[in-house]
Amino acid sequence: MTTHRFRPTRYFNAIGTADPVLRVADGDTVVTDTIDASGLDAREVAVAPRPNPMTGPFFIEGAQPGDTLAVRIDRLTPSRATGWTYSPLALTVLDPAAIIDRPPSQRAVWVIDRDAGTVRLQDPVRGLEDFAPPIQPMIGCFGVAPAGGQALSTATSGPNGGNMDYRLFAPGTTAWFPVSVPGALFYLGDGHACQGDGEIVGTGIETSFEMEVTFRVLKRTIAWPRGETAEDIFTIGNARPLDQALQHATTEMMRWLGEDHGLDARAASHLMGQVVRYDVGNVFNPAYTVACRIAKSWLTRR
Amino acid sequence: MTTHRFRPTRYFNAIGTADPVLRVADGDTVVTDTIDASGLDAREVAVAPRPNPMTGPFFIEGAQPGDTLAVRIDRLTPSRATGWTYSPLALTVLDPAAIIDRPPSQRAVWVIDRDAGTVRLQDPVRGLEDFAPPIQPMIGCFGVAPAGGQALSTATSGPNGGNMDYRLFAPGTTAWFPVSVPGALFYLGDGHACQGDGEIVGTGIETSFEMEVTFRVLKRTIAWPRGETAEDIFTIGNARPLDQALQHATTEMMRWLGEDHGLDARAASHLMGQVVRYDVGNVFNPAYTVACRIAKSWLTRR
Amino acid sequence: MTTHRFRPTRYFNAIGTADPVLRVADGDTVVTDTIDASGLDAREVAVAPRPNPMTGPFFIEGAQPGDTLAVRIDRLTPSRATGWTYSPLALTVLDPAAIIDRPPSQRAVWVIDRDAGTVRLQDPVRGLEDFAPPIQPMIGCFGVAPAGGQALSTATSGPNGGNMDYRLFAPGTTAWFPVSVPGALFYLGDGHACQGDGEIVGTGIETSFEMEVTFRVLKRTIAWPRGETAEDIFTIGNARPLDQALQHATTEMMRWLGEDHGLDARAASHLMGQVVRYDVGNVFNPAYTVACRIAKSWLTRR
């Protein structure tokens, strides 16, 4: 179990099959730097073009097509004192008639106050003078090489992960990705200091990070990303419209309950029907993200 | 402030402009009986046809088109010891390819154990022998007469409410509906003893109830249902696909933050972008339901 | 076979179960007047409120729930010399980003030149000085009482027909509707002098009409509207998104090919896969309309 400290010198705007920047063993940890969604690093210097420039790819030894790569998010530390968002609400979340009166898009700067543990607008607006939600760091975009020789823009997402912008991809969560190429080829970036459901202003609070993740190769096959927090398990669907993303996530959860918890389709439905929770990761990117989530307290692991 | 005890003798499968069964004053409380989604009453006698037969309509004096009817849900008491659900997962939440292997639809009976405060399958299935989530009663279908002389099936929903199947329409919540006709004409029914997000088996745990609600007429205009719990405020959108339901709910929340909390479109987006939560009421009915929810702790009432 | 001349004195903005204005026999013809979508009659006097005020309902003797009402469109004669449209393109057909620069909504008047057989803008705009497409009259909104005691706004549509805005609902076409109440209760109105696919400016060329239709009751059951022209048969789906409307129409066509043309599901797919055509009725109303169409030359009637 080695911990690698990797300092990126170039970044990728697509998740594909670029030559790996580092080879790590199953069980290893990587500590690395990520830059923000617009390419600004810890010193606010533009070092890569938009969108969501990725650090990586990392080659995880032993990962083969058909396997699953487990990525435990150990730590997400903002590496500068400010982040930024857009306003107002994104075109995708407004009634079309409300777009007519929408004010023009603007960039706002937020102070990331690590001492207070909060974020706040650098230039407060009327009515939000005291608004300071907690820092809740998350990874906006991460995943592995997609199948079929593809390279997918970091603006979007698919079965291989990508730009999911789901707030539970946070420290303590382990994310699973389906492996399509030898070594998996893992990329990460687009950290957010905070974000509500849906990424409905088109961004979280975008900033640079030092990220620490630990890899494990599982000899099992999944169809869509999965995750586990201290409280919950969840599955992810990425598609448009939201209905289809929800179908992917729900079907994957039904499969998981069968594989690991001994529930056939009927039993899984009895459980899910009473206790399932849906979260909207993003309703902004070309593919939307829906999570299907179940508290682990309801599950009996076999 | 009078409390009326109303015992229904007929039921409605559409929410429209039927003759009111009772006239009540602004501020009055009604205690009444509702039957389950298939028309079974407290003795499990079929007294009305599907779907979702409604008790009502109640005429609330003083309610005029353009007003808002506030309905506080005081109490939802199951009036029999069993409820029922369908299995397996609904066609709307599965990947189309997963429908091919779906087992046939079945009805399951659940015991509603008021002493234990839980629900459990009457005939447990393998892997769920100990599954007993808490009774969490909610109203599946309620609302007021729609605009334009319409009468809408209780299978669906719209700006006037209807079959939203959202689990936060629970005791302690106050729901707001836009009034389109004199007296508002309020209907209610389709109580669930428990239900996860999305009503993904096509039902909650369907049973008969004694329901107690209190009415208040607000001289303000809303476009979509709104609600308030001890912790949160929320807005509702009803439409297909989920994307459109989410747009309605989000736009209504933006308006609400402007009206009551002094936030213009840009400020509202700064708040919502960091703290909004989306809930899926149902992803089963002809119109799906999405709630846009914000914790009241983030709000400064003006 | 009687021809009735009916002159309406009131109109309906919902298709429901109002008292019939006329009872006619199976096989009878009705000649009647319709007013435009905004309620203007042949003299351009406002005689009813929006949207799409309907003439009717007509009670067709012998029609019972489970039957099909066939309505042959014999003649659609504009009853005044002008109609109107909106511009620019509707919010539903533009990329959301293009809504930002959309000019404000305006009403334009078109001359309906029955001698020339064309329509043209009363005040031509630059680049369209010579634009004069042919008069191609069609019925925007017609249908029968929906199931379940509903009354549905004439802004929308469903299995019972309604505001479908499909240009093949034109003279010579026979439309079929599923009957849900005794007498069917048929309504019609919202005539257009011309319209492209999709009703993408939110209107056709809206004007008043004299309409002539002939009724026949079929002792067979359908799920969605169907139609037949000199060249084609077609089925209609009404829903959002377009995908769902297309699914309804396609599934109904598969059923029709089985019932009347001896094709099982596999054979129907071989035929449809090579020769089917899809038309977009409207992509503007609360429910969109898609037609699934097949040339009769491909069919062998059994």
Next chain:
Amino acid sequence: MTTHRFRPTRYFNAIGTADPVLRVADGDTVVTDTIDASGLDAREVAVAPRPNPMTGPFFIEGAQPGDTLAVRIDRLTPSRATGWTYSPLALTVLDPAAIIDRPPSQRAVWVIDRDAGTVRLQDPVRGLEDFAPPIQPMIGCFGVAPAGGQALSTATSGPNGGNMDYRLFAPGTTAWFPVSVPGALFYLGDGHACQGDGEIVGTGIETSFEMEVTFRVLKRTIAWPRGETAEDIFTIGNARPLDQALQHATTEMMRWLGEDHGLDARAASHLMGQVVRYDVGNVFNPAYTVACRIAKSWLTRR
């Protein structure tokens, strides 16, 4: 103006930025071979894996990012005597409830009778004994390298073209693609001997072809593919749901009418509102395809 005869020896399942197999000049013609969607060549030998293996990429000299590549489809000649389809109807075009009774997926062989000019099932099914629609060859999948270093599966499509399965991509049509990389990098394949709207069995009649195309570089910028036939101009949108594909195509047509025909947004809407036609390219692939089409007889070229 050179005509190149290119014989491919390898194929691509993603449209990206592979090394070009041939460099051609602006104005040149390429005659080449394509294999069928499953990788079978003219001798029915499997020479490449699914899906839709592409011939190319061709580097067109002078094409620069921001330019448009015009591809005239000169000739599409099936290179073997059979093709194949799937049955029954695809999961994407059926009501979900109709999937339950759907027969299992099967492959059917069609005879491509070049003398008769028709296609027919090799093993006719009951009711289709005489079904022999005309050979109407088309290109299912073609396009240029996408933006941002992406490589997109030939199962799907985007602004750069791809698997659009639109039957008007046929001999005589000129298709336009937005260029994102130097040389454009053009790929083509997936020829169909016949196909209805929507590719609703999941395939056209899939076969190998000899294809002849001629390239021209236009110093103008487009956002989505465009096309021109003898009769019509059309624009393409690729997305899910169909609504979004239609929005892309409609907005692109509005822009085209402004650029080339002097119509501002309001004038374009007056024209499009009365004469537009929508075609469904496919409603099967991960991204659906909608064409917005206008007869050239309505246009006054400036």
